[in-house]
Every structure is written in C-alpha cells, then in structure tokens.
Amino acid sequence: MNAEPHVGFALELVQADALNRYHRLLGHRTRFQTGTDENALKNVLAADAAGVSPADLVDRYSKAFRELCTALNIQPDRFVRTTEPDHRAGAEWFWTRISKEDTYANDYQGLYCTGCEDFFLEKDLVDGRCPIHQREPVAVSEKNIFFRLSAYQKKIESLLETGRLRVLPETRRNEILSFVRSGLRDFSITRSAERARGWGIPVPGDDSQVIYVWLDALTNYLSGLGCHTGDEAASFWTGESNRIHVLGRDVWKFHAVYWPAFLLSAGLPLPDTILIHGFLTVDGRKISKSSGQAIDPFATIRHFGVDAVRYYLLRAIAPFDDGDFSSDRLNRLYHSDLANGLGNLVSRLTRICETSDYGKFDRQEKPTASEGFHEAFETFRYDKALTVLWEKIRSINRDIETCKPWVWLKAGEIDRLHPKCTEWLTGLHTIAHWVQPFLPDTGQAIVNALSGCRITSQAPLFPRLKAKSQ
Numbered sequence: 105m106n107a108e109p110h111v112g113f114a115l116e117l118v119q120a121d122a123l124n125r126y127h128r129l130l131g132h133r134t135r136f137q138t139g140t141d142e143n144a145l146k147n148v149l150a151a152d153a154a155g156v157s158p159a160d161l162v163d164r165y166s167k168a169f170r171e172l173c174t175a176l177n178i179q180p181d182r183f184v185r186t187t188e189p190d191h192r193a194g195a196e197w198f199w200t201r202i203s204k205e206d207t208y209a210n211d212y213q214g215l216y217c218t219g220c221e222d223f224f225l226e227k228d229l230v231d232g233r234c235p236i237h238q239r240e241p242v243a244v245s246e247k248n249i250f251f252r253l254s255a256y257q258k259k260i261e262s263l264l265e266t267g268r269l270r271v272l273p274e275t276r277r278n279e280i281l282s283f284v285r286s287g288l289r290d291f292s293i294t295r296s297a298e299r300a301r302g303w304g305i306p307v308p309g310d311d312s313q314v315i316y317v318w319l320d321a322l323t324n325y326l327s328g329l330g331c332h333t334g335d336e337a338a339s340f341w342t343g344e345s346n347r348i349h350v351l352g353r354d355v356w357k358f359h360a361v362y363w364p365a366f367l368l369s370a371g372l373p374l375p376d377t378i379l380i381h382g383f384l385t386v387d388g389r390k391i392s393k394s395s396g397q398a399i400d401p402f403a404t405i406r407h408f409g410v411d412a413v414r415y416y417l418l419r420a421i422a423p424f425d426d427g428d429f430s431s432d433r434l435n436r437l438y439h440s441d442l443a444n445g446l447g448n449l450v451s452r453l454t455r456i457c458e459t460s461d462y463g464k465f466d467r468q469e470k471p472t473a474s475e476g477f478h479e480a481f482e483t484f485r486y487d488k489a490l491t492v493l494w495e496k497i498r499s500i501n502r503d504i505e506t507c508k509p510w511v512w513l514k515a516g517e518i519d520r521l522h523p524k525c526t527e528w529l530t531g532l533h534t535i536a537h538w539v540q541p542f543l544p545d546t547g548q549a550i551v552n553a554l555s556g557c558r559i560t561s562q563a564p565l566f567p568r569l570k571a572k573s574q
C-alpha cells in the first residue's frame with residue numbers, strides 16, 4: 105500500500121472478517137491474517153516526494169491501516185508487516201525453498217510500471233501507458249534472476265479447469281484461464297538492489313539483488329503462520345485446512361498465477377479458494393487519493409457507527425462486483441434497514457416483554473438459521489445471507505403489526521400475548537446469533553439482551569442521526 109487507507113480497503117477487510125467470524129461461530133478453528141506490504145519501490149519514491157524516510161512512511165501507512173482495522177472491528181489473528189524481521193526471515197526461507205531448477209540469471213530489458221511493480225509488454229499498454237495507473241512505464245535494463253513460470257502453464261491451467269484451485273467469481277476464473285492459456289512467460293523475481301535503493305529484502309546469497317516485492321509480499325501468508333520457524337500455526341497452511349484468499353481484482357495475476365507456481369516449486373500446498381472482489385467507487389466516481397473525493401472511512405464510522413458501515417459494505421455491495429459507496433445511500437439504509445428494521449424490532453419487542461412482565465426467555469445455544477443462509481455463505485454471497493436475515497426481520501415486524509400485541513396487553517390477555525412473544529423472541533434470537541459475523545456488536549448486544557433473567561426494554565441500537573456525515 106502507498107496511501108492512507110480509503111473506503112476501498114474497508115470492503116476487503118470487512119468481507120474477510122465476516123467470513124472468519126462466520127466460521128468461528130460454527131465452531132471451526134480459524135486463522136485470519138492481514139497486513140501491509142511495505143517493501144515496494146513506490147514507497148521509496150513516495151517517501152522522497154513527502155520528504156521523509158521510507159521507513160517513516162511505511163510506519164505511518166501501516167499504523168493508519170491498523171487503525172482502520174480497529175475502527176471497523178476487524179479482528180485478525182495476525183497482522184503482518186513485510187518490513188518486520190520475522191517476515192524477512194520467512195521470505196528468505198521461502199526463497200531457498202524455490203526449486204533451483206526453476207530459476208536462472210538473465211540480462212533483462214523491459215518496460216516497468218512502479219505502480220504495479222511489474223514489467224509490461226508493449227502490447228499490454230494502453231496508449232503507451234499502464235492500464236491501471238495511466239502512466240508511462242520506464243525502460244529498465246538490468247541483470248535479474250528469473251522464474252520459469254512457463255514450466256507451470258499446463259499445471260496451473262489444469263488447477264483452474266478442475267476447480268482444484270477455486271476462483272470466484274466465475275467471470276474472473278475465465279479471465280484468468282484465458283490469460284494462462286495465452287501463454288505464461290518466465291519473469292524476473294529479483295530487482296537490482298541499486299535501483300531499489302536498498303529498500304526490500306536482499307536475495308539470500310546475492311546482495312546485489314532484492315526479492316521481487318510481490319514474491320516477498322505473497323510469502324506473508326506463510327511467514328505470518330511461522331512456517332519458517334515450524335510454529336504450531338504453520339499447520340493452518342501445511343495441514344488439513346481450507347485456505348482462502350480475499351483480494352481485489354487488480355492483483356489476481358499475483359495470487360492466482362504467480363503464487364500457485366511459487367508454491368508448487370517450493371513443494372508447499374496451494375490455496376483452495378481465491379475470492380476476488382471488485383472496486384468501489386465513491387458517489388459514482390473512482391477513488392483516487394489525488395482527487396480528494398474519497399470518503400474518509402474514519403469519519404463515516406464515527407457518524408453512522410461501525411456496524412452500519414459494515415452492513416453497507418456487505419449488504420449493498422455484491423461481493424464480486426464493482427460497487428458504489430455513497431453517504432446518501434448509507435443514510436437511507438441506516439434508517440430503513442437498521443433503525444426502522446432491526447432496531448425497531450428490538451425496541452418494540454423488548455418493551456412489550458418488559459411491560460407485560462414476560463420474564464426470562466429460554467434461548468437455544470445454537471439456533472437454526474433460516475433456509476438459504478448457509479447456502480449463501482457457501483458461495484460467499486454475504487449480501488444474500490443478509491437478505492435472508494432481513495426477510496425474517498421484516499416478517500416478524502409485519503406479524504407484530506398484524507397481531508397488535510399492545511391491544512392484548514391492554515385487555516390483559518397475557519396468555520395470548522406471551523406465547524406470541526416467545527415466537528418473536530425465538531426469531532429475533534436466531535437473527536441476532538447469525539448476524540454476528542456481519543454486525544458483531546449489534547448481534548452481541550441483542551443476544552445479551554435476550555440472555556438475562558428478565559427481558560427489559562432496550563435503548564435504541566440505531567438512534568436517529570443528525571443530518572450530515574462528513
């Protein structure tokens with residue numbers, strides 16, 4: 105990363121966190137890692153421009169990124185900074201595991217985009233510019249160590265075709281497959297230390313080269329588990345497990361092509377599933393740090409609350425498509441779905457229970473989710489899983505309006521009222537339990553409210569907001 109965190113980062117973090125919390129809720133043993141990739145040459149250039157040292161610059165970015173995690177209630181088990189000595193040891197370990205038969209020295213000339221940290225062929229440029237960064241690549245000529253990616257073409261093609269390496273969505277899988285079929289070329293996995301200005305991880309045994317930043321960054325999945333030290337957590341990668349990557353559509357080449365090839369060469373297990381999310385626009389416009397139009401995620405979280413922002417990112421944005429982040433739409437969803445939907449259900453139901461002296465609710469430890477909920481998770485459709493929960497909220501709210509329990513209460517018909525309350529509380533508890541991966545604080549607060557020896561009226565979970573957010 106080479107920028108202050110924007111709301112685009114929040115999408116990926118929230119998706120991964122919800123997935124992790126869902127599996128934990130099911131009782132699975134999980135490990136969730138994220139981190140900051142800090143060894144890129146572009147950080148050296150950005151530091152120059154800002155008049156600070158690269159180390160200070162990445163400290164600042166990494167800190168801001170961790171603050172975003174905290175603000176979003178993201179709970180990784182490990183946050184890896186690729187400038188940590190421990191990661192460096194892990195990257196060196198991985199380097200030495202790559203088969204010697206797969207590498208060779210080569211004098212190289214190419215067009216290099218520092219934004220991508222990648223070489224381009226003339227034909228892949230658009231009007232002579234990098235299609236992602238819209239800037240002209242620089243001609244680079246140096247001696248590098250190359251990786252024999254071409255040797256892995258058939259293997260990777262077959263992994264993708266058979267689904268042994270599962271890529272979602274399907275459209276991306278097809279895009280990647282056609283990229284692989286068009287021919288994989290060997291590529292450089294080192295950079296000259298001189299051109300990198302000494303920033304990065306030196307190649308073991310050759311100080312004139314640093315490890316290609318993407319090779320270094322990808323190994324964070326292993327270094328964070330202590331694969332190089334034989335830590336117990338290494339089994340999350342090397343043992344019987346389900347390894348899932350969550351990433352943006354601009355970096356699939358590295359995760360779905362390079363990374364599996366490196367792992368095959370190193371004799372290590374491959375990821376099982378690669379989930380590729382789209383890009384966010386803000387109010388219909390591309391997020392860019394120079395334009396200054398990106399919504400400040402911290403201010404948005406302060407205004408709407410963390411669960412409202414998580415709700416928006418997981419419900420209003422289909423996980424694999426590009427989506428738009430708009431304060432107006434967030435404001436509308438906050439009031440329609442959260443304040444008037446879930447929030448209203450909790451306050452009116454707990455109020456009826458308190459006033460009618462309902463007492464204690466006998467809740468099930470693990471309530472059964474409505475049909476379609478787990479099915480939605482199988483295809484990582486968080487938006488659909490939330491739709492299932494919100495249909496249930498709507499149906500209970502509708503039932504309460506139809507039954508008019510306040511009339512029963514007035515007439516003293518408690519034996520009619522309380523069985524209905526039990527039915528509604530059971531539904532609400534099921535919602536609260538399964539909403540926890542998405543809205544952890546809200547889910548927990550409702551579960552707590554239903555757990556005491558007596559149900560009492562609750563303060564609004566989603567109070568009315570004043571007009572403006574930023």
Ligand SMILES: [Zn+2]
Pocket residue numbers: 217218219220221234235236237238
């Ligand atoms: Zn680029």
